[in-house]
Amino acid sequence: MRILVLFAHPAQRKSSINTAMAARARAVDGVTFVDLYAEYPRFSIDVDREQRRLIEHDVIVFQFPVFWYSTPALLKQWQDLVLEYGFAYGPQGKKLAGKLTLACITTGGSRSDYAEDGGNRRVVEHFLYPLEQTAILCGMEYLPPFVLYSANHLDDAGAQHHIQSYPRLLTALREERLDLSSVRLMPTFGSFDLTDLVRD
Amino acid sequence: MEGLAFYALCYLAAAVLAVIVSQRIGLGSVVGYIAAGVLIGPVFQISVAGSGYLEQFSEFGIIMMLFLIGLEIDPQMVWRLRDKLLGLGGLQVVATIAAVTAAGIGLSFSWQQSLLFGFVAALSSTAIVLQTLEEKGLLRSDGGQASFAVLLFQDLAVIPMLACIPLIAGSGHGASSGHGGAAVLADLPGWISAILTLAAVGVIVAAAHFLSRPVFRTIALLGLREVFTAAALLVVVGITVLMSAVGLSPALGAFLGGVVLANSEFKHELQNDIEPFKGLLLGLFFMTIGAKIDPAILLANWLTVAAATLGLIAIKALVLLPLAWFFRVRGPAGWLFTLGLAQAGEFGFVLLTIGEDRELLSSTTVSVSVLIITFSMVLTPLLFALSNRIVVMLEIRGPQHRDADQPEEGTVILAGVGRFGQIINRMLLADGYKPVVLDYRADVVDNVRKFGVKSFFGDAGRPDLLESAGLAHATLLIVAIDDPDRATEIVAYARRSNPGIQIIARAYDRLHHYKLADAGANHIVREMFDGSVQAAGMALESLGMHPYEVQKRKTVFVEQDTAGLSRMAGLVDVDTPAANNPDFVAGFNDIGKVIENAMMGYRSGYEEMVARGWNAPDASSIHVPRSVEPDRPS
Numbered sequence A: 001m002r003i004l005v006l007f008a009h010p011a012q013r014k015s016s017i018n019t020a021m022a023a024r025a026r027a028v029d030g031v032t033f034v035d036l037y038a039e040y041p042r043f044s045i046d047v048d049r050e051q052r053r054l055i056e057h058d059v060i061v062f063q064f065p066v067f068w069y070s071t072p073a074l075l076k077q078w079q080d081l082v083l084e085y086g087f088a089y090g091p092q093g094k095k096l097a098g099k100l101t102l103a104c105i106t107t108g109g110s111r112s113d114y115a116e117d118g119g120n121r122r123v124v125e126h127f128l129y130p131l132e133q134t135a136i137l138c139g140m141e142y143l144p145p146f147v148l149y150s151a152n153h154l155d156d157a158g159a160q161h162h163i164q165s166y167p168r169l170l171t172a173l174r175e176e177r178l179d180l181s182s183v184r185l186m187p188t189f190g191s192f193d194l195t196d197l198v199r200d
Numbered sequence B: 001m002e003g004l005a006f007y008a009l010c011y012l013a014a015a016v017l018a019v020i021v022s023q024r025i026g027l028g029s030v031v032g033y034i035a036a037g038v039l040i041g042p043v044f045q046i047s048v049a050g051s052g053y054l055e056q057f058s059e060f061g062i063i064m065m066l067f068l069i070g071l072e073i074d075p076q077m078v079w080r081l082r083d084k085l086l087g088l089g090g091l092q093v094v095a096t097i098a099a100v101t102a103a104g105i106g107l108s109f110s111w112q113q114s115l116l117f118g119f120v121a122a123l124s125s126t127a128i129v130l131q132t133l134e135e136k137g138l139l140r141s142d143g144g145q146a147s148f149a150v151l152l153f154q155d156l157a158v159i160p161m162l163a164c165i166p167l168i169a170g171s172g173h174g175a176s177s178g179h180g181g182a183a184v185l186a187d188l189p190g191w192i193s194a195i196l197t198l199a200a201v202g203v204i205v206a207a208a209h210f211l212s213r214p215v216f217r218t219i220a221l222l223g224l225r226e227v228f229t230a231a232a233l234l235v236v237v238g239i240t241v242l243m244s245a246v247g248l249s250p251a252l253g254a255f256l257g258g259v260v261l262a263n264s265e266f267k268h269e270l271q272n273d274i275e276p277f278k279g280l281l282l283g284l285f286f287m288t289i290g291a292k293i294d295p296a297i298l299l300a301n302w303l304t305v306a307a308a309t310l311g312l313i314a315i316k317a318l319v320l321l322p323l324a325w326f327f328r329v330r331g332p333a334g335w336l337f338t339l340g341l342a343q344a345g346e347f348g349f350v351l352l353t354i355g356e357d358r359e360l361l362s363s364t365t366v367s368v369s370v371l372i373i374t375f376s377m378v379l380t381p382l383l384f385a386l387s388n389r390i391v392v393m394l395e396i397r398g399p400q401h402r403d404a405d406q407p408e409e410g411t412v413i414l415a416g417v418g419r420f421g422q423i424i425n426r427m428l429l430a431d432g433y434k435p436v437v438l439d440y441r442a443d444v445v446d447n448v449r450k451f452g453v454k455s456f457f458g459d460a461g462r463p464d465l466l467e468s469a470g471l472a473h474a475t476l477l478i479v480a481i482d483d484p485d486r487a488t489e490i491v492a493y494a495r496r497s498n499p500g501i502q503i504i505a506r507a508y509d510r511l512h513h514y515k516l517a518d519a520g521a522n523h524i525v526r527e528m529f530d531g532s533v534q535a536a537g538m539a540l541e542s543l544g545m546h547p548y549e550v551q552k553r554k555t556v557f558v559e560q561d562t563a564g565l566s567r568m569a570g571l572v573d574v575d576t577p578a579a580n581n582p583d584f585v586a587g588f589n590d591i592g593k594v595i596e597n598a599m600m601g602y603r604s605g606y607e608e609m610v611a612r613g614w615n616a617p618d619a620s621s622i623h624v625p626r627s628v629e630p631d632r633p634s
């Protein structure tokens, strides 16, 4: 499958996790990696080019840190501009139908924060509901998100594990070695689930 | 060695001093050089003692100037100016020669002498006029363009004049043009030397065309800068020697060489290499002219000199004015053209020197003539000032003398559509606004008109023009001209005339920004600022910084700089130069303080501003209220 990674992080100098993940993803063969903030520093998104990219790929990966329970601003701008009526939805739209989408996110909150009785009062996937419904409206399949909790309070080993797992995930997706039927059954998944999910 | 060093010291010191003084009082560098010559002339006896050597040397200045003029000849520009060049220039030269020759014969000189005077008088000073026009930013105005065309024609006309002098002088003696070269042909009859002359010209053209490129390319490949300079000088000196050998003006040869090389890919390198030598040697040339001003001769002939100088200027102006009118160079442009070109020029010195060598003129006559030319040149700045006064007087007398168009009214007035205004105009048009455009260049106006824009020819600084463009009812005035003083005047006038209008103005620099603000502009754009910030951003990106990071830094920089600009506004006294204003200098430490500090290496403030935002929370410090029931709608 052809993989497109749309990466959004406005402060990469301060990023401890996402930039390292991005660097790995960029190096994966056969993956189109797009740093949205690098390509559109003035937020003037080239809609035609983005739509062409979407059409040319089968899996759309959104990689971003969760900021205020949502996507960074440019990724929201990207959705507003690129997913046009007549292209992504509407009677003549549906050009994206059948594609897969996958959100690869990092959160500051811990797994226990993201629980009904935790500080955030919801599980993390609830906060991604707008993204999920957007994908569904466009006829795409929305996979459970690939999540890294407590992104600011990881020990070295934990961080490295996630950073190494990310390119593994992308490669497995590309080579169709990711067990999608199992993934679909999970609410979310993380780097420690990959051993079971990736077929050799 | 000691003598030479001392000589150089005197020359350079006098030149530097006199030019600084002369520039300061607005007379331009040429007058300064001549004054320096007058000063050191009697002291060092340049005109008497080893002057020949120095003079020969200095004439390289003229030669190089012609070489550079040749290089500058841009076929397209010449083509665009062809009517003015041939018609206006040709008629000017012919009519002036005729008038002065007649006057000379009337004053009982021989016809040959009178004709030579005619030649001298027909030429204006390319060096002075072009430099003055450039300094005043008028070179691209209609009057400036017409002047340029005529000067170019005159420079070309020098060539047949130079060839003519041996013919009218008959078989005179002496080396032509005093370069001390072996004048092989000096004793031959005039017509033979004329033929050989043409052959020599052919040699230069052919050599420049076929030989120069391979040679320059080889040298360029060597990558030795100074060898290229040496080669460039070699071209000029080589031409000089060859031309002197056949008894022809080296200046002519150099000009031809320049024209042939104008299309070469080495044009700019040649220009850069020769330019400083030309400047210095031309200065030396003007100084030797000054040194030739013999106070004794001046005292003995001061009446003649004064009368002839005024007569010369009067004749030239009387020829120029009707011609200008006839060629539709009217109003302010016409006056600029007429008075700007009313002096005699540096080539006059060359022609006179040859005339003396050919025994056509006595040395006293030459000295007096040199004085006349010199004084007419010295008066040039005054003539420019006079043309300005006349224009102002015409304006005051009222609108019946308007030659500019009568603009129609509009809600947006755009003054100036040069590189700056053009962009504004295009964007306004693209967004459906049709501004009324004013510019003093007729061709630009015609161009803009093609897009259906109401564009009008005329100086936007003229109140009547602004008024008829609808200043009283307009909602917006954009002042996009490149002349800072003029821009300030326009803003001030517009603000007085229509207090409610929005004014956007183009500022030359910080100080001009304040002047415009004082004059009443609402929005001010520093002309270079945004472009420079873009380039700085590209620099950071090229150095590997993330584009969005660059974007943030640019934003902070612009905000800080702009904030600094307005913080400083209170401290600025627009009439004192910034460097002399203690408040300003003191306050400069305050301006964009953060950036200035960052530039000095104390980056913390700047980094903080750039880095503010997207700071990851420290999880232990977040207290999410768990027990509190959130207020949710319904």
Ligand SMILES: Cc1cc2nc3c(=O)[nH]c(=O)nc-3n(C[C@H](O)[C@H](O)[C@H](O)COP(=O)(O)O)c2cc1C
Binding pocket: A014, A015, A016, A017, A018, A019, A065, A066, A067, A068, A069, A070, A106, A107, A108, A109, A110, A151, A152, B613, B614, B615, B616, B617
């Ligand atoms: C402006 C901002 C808002 C944030 N909002 C949230 C949030 O709503 N929920 C959360 O779990 N973490 C939040 N965080 C923490 C980030 O998700 C966390 O710092 C990031 O995922 C770490 O990845 P990085 O090191 O690649 O930047 C926020 C961080 C910032 C800077």
